[in-house]
Amino acid sequence: MPPTPLPPWPVAPPAHGxxxxxxxxxxxxxxxxELATDPYIAQTGTLPADATEQHARGWIAQQRGRHGEGAGFSFTMADAATGAAVGHxxxxxxxLGAGRATAGYVVAPSARGRGFAADALIALTVFGATVPGLFRIGxxxxxxxxxxxxxxxxxxxDREGLLRSYHRIGDRRRDMLLYGRVLHGGSGARP
Structure with missing residues (x-):
């Protein structure tokens, strides 16, 4: 089955708080x-630890291409008051063809502890509810x-369970908690 095509990039930037x-x-x-200075981030994604300017520019180009290749929507979290980039x-x-997506978020070390991640996840979830056919985000x-x-x-x-030895992070397999949100049309859906 071919991948489900993505809707266009949002005209209005998703926002919350x-x-x-x-x-x-x-x-x-x-x-x-700055994200690349956090050693954990390098283990969980495609941004190398202590990225050089060249590596960081390559990562930016990769993120800009995600929508066009059908992988999803890659966003910079920007402080609504200042416009400064604070995370991703x-x-x-x-x-998506099965009605499911996953989400991820990371805040730059200097911007942590101010609620930006929760605001971004809420904005991302509200945006996700507008994607045709998407019923669940994990x-x-x-x-x-x-x-x-x-x-x-x-x-x-909602916490839905523990997945034992589910994902490789760094050099070993790790347990992962599964959290989920049903957007609409199913058991457990919320407005």
Whole structure:
């Protein structure tokens, strides 16, 4: 079965609270390089640890191409008051044909502790509810990651279970908590 085509990029940036979600742009370079200073981020995604300017620019280009290749929506989290880039999040749609997507979020170290991740996840979830055929968004969170668990719960996601040895992070397989949000049309849906 061919992949389900994505709807167009949103005309109005999704927003909630102190965050708006916009396209990843070249001027996000400093924020991307700051993300690369967190060794955990390098283990969980495609941004290398201590990324050089060249690596960071390549990562930005990769994120800008995600929608066009049908992988999903890759957003920069921007502080709604200042426009400054404070993190990154994405809605990944590999299973859109089955009505499912996953989400991920990360905040730059200098911007943590201000509720940006929860605001971004709420904005991303509200946006996800506008994607035709999307009924559920899942999150995979390591059990030790209390800040991410709080973010998921603040954004209305429910803990659904523990997936043992589910995902490779770094050099070993890790347990992951599964959090989910049913958007509409199913058991457990919320407005």
């Amino acid at each position: 102190g965050i708006l979600l916009r396209e990843v742009v070249d001027s996000d370079l400093d924020m991307v390089r 999040c994405g809605l990944w749609t590999a299973e 999150l995979y969170i390591e059990p030790w990651n209390a800040p991410s668990i709080r973010t998921a719960e603040r954004a209305g996601y």
